Amino acid sequence: MTDYAIEIEGLTKTYAAQRGTGPKTALHEVDLTVPAGSIFGLLGPNGAGKSTLINILAGLVRKSAGQVKIWGFDQDVNPRQSRASIGVMPQELNMDPFFTPRASLDTQAGLYGVPKSQRRTDEILRTIGLTDKADAYARTLSGGMRRRLLLGKALVHSPQVLVLDEPTAGVDIELRQMLWQNVRKLNAQGMTIILTTHYLEEAEEMCDEIAIIHQGRKIAHDRTDRLIGQLDAKTLVIQPVDPAPEALQLPDGVELERRANGTLAFSYFRNRTSAEQVLDAVRAAGIRIHDVATAEPHLEDVFLALTKSSEDQAA
Numbered sequence: 001m002t003d004y005a006i007e008i009e010g011l012t013k014t015y016a017a018q019r020g021t022g023p024k025t026a027l028h029e030v031d032l033t034v035p036a037g038s039i040f041g042l043l044g045p046n047g048a049g050k051s052t053l054i055n056i057l058a059g060l061v062r063k064s065a066g067q068v069k070i071w072g073f074d075q076d077v078n079p080r081q082s083r084a085s086i087g088v089m090p091q092e093l094n095m096d097p098f099f100t101p102r103a104s105l106d107t108q109a110g111l112y113g114v115p116k117s118q119r120r121t122d123e124i125l126r127t128i129g130l131t132d133k134a135d136a137y138a139r140t141l142s143g144g145m146r147r148r149l150l151l152g153k154a155l156v157h158s159p160q161v162l163v164l165d166e167p168t169a170g171v172d173i174e175l176r177q178m179l180w181q182n183v184r185k186l187n188a189q190g191m192t193i194i195l196t197t198h199y200l201e202e203a204e205e206m207c208d209e210i211a212i213i214h215q216g217r218k219i220a221h222d223r224t225d226r227l228i229g230q231l232d233a234k235t236l237v238i239q240p241v242d243p244a245p246e247a248l249q250l251p252d253g254v255e256l257e258r259r260a261n262g263t264l265a266f267s268y269f270r271n272r273t274s275a276e277q278v279l280d281a282v283r284a285a286g287i288r289i290h291d292v293a294t295a296e297p298h299l300e301d302v303f304l305a306l307t308k309s310s311e312d313q314a315a
């Protein structure tokens, strides 16, 4: 057992120049550790370098510099063991239309050198809910079933680390829930899960730790709750008894959003302003308060704040 499922140091990837474009550095000296047994989220806007990182882990893209260890195995020193320790569920759905799910899983197990006696084809088919479709041609499977088959293929060699690249992009709620149930169950059995997602709410709900990548650099990495706690922003939502007056004197740094339902949402930073000061300003304006609520920031706010501040620094 290792403390870290993944240890990355100084990882850099520069794609060679192509016609019309110069070389492109997609990852700049990224350091990253993923604790064994965690569900880890890799977030970043489009083009941030997430796929590049995942493809390097999967052995599909060659790094330009740096060190990558998977389950303690250095990719350069123990390429076979490091590859055997990781399974990747890719984004793309292309698969041989004449392969049945059973044949796909068997072929994949063969590619990983899993002996016939150790194959878990039936168990995996059950896990991904495709027992009924085990012998149907892939072309007769729905989009959701194909996704589940991709997950199954990532599991044939019983990897310690499972990587899911945008697993729920464009899938319906039912399939999303089924995928997350599967992921939680695999994690409960001890598998480390790394996922990329565009759905920040989903990352907030699913992930123990999150790293944010922006323009090829890691700009944040922390436990999910701490990452959100880092952002000192707070919102106080007030429902006035009567419609609020137009003019309001507010302490510096407090922003007011008048919502359609007549409530007033005051956003402020706790290190600059207290709730008391906001309430004082509201009372001073003669507003009688019917109800009051506070809202914590979401990952989305953290994400926007961090990507924006790193752009400001780069500019």
Ligand code: ADP
Pocket (backbone or CB within 6 Å): 015, 016, 024, 025, 026, 044, 045, 046, 047, 048, 049, 050, 051, 052, 053
């Ligand atoms: P993400 O997955 O976060 O959207 P990618 O890793 O796909 O980001 O891309 C990071 C950057 O590297 C982008 O600017 C992209 O255009 C570039 N890139 C990705 N793949 C290649 C490639 N094969 N050749 C050249 N540039 C690439």
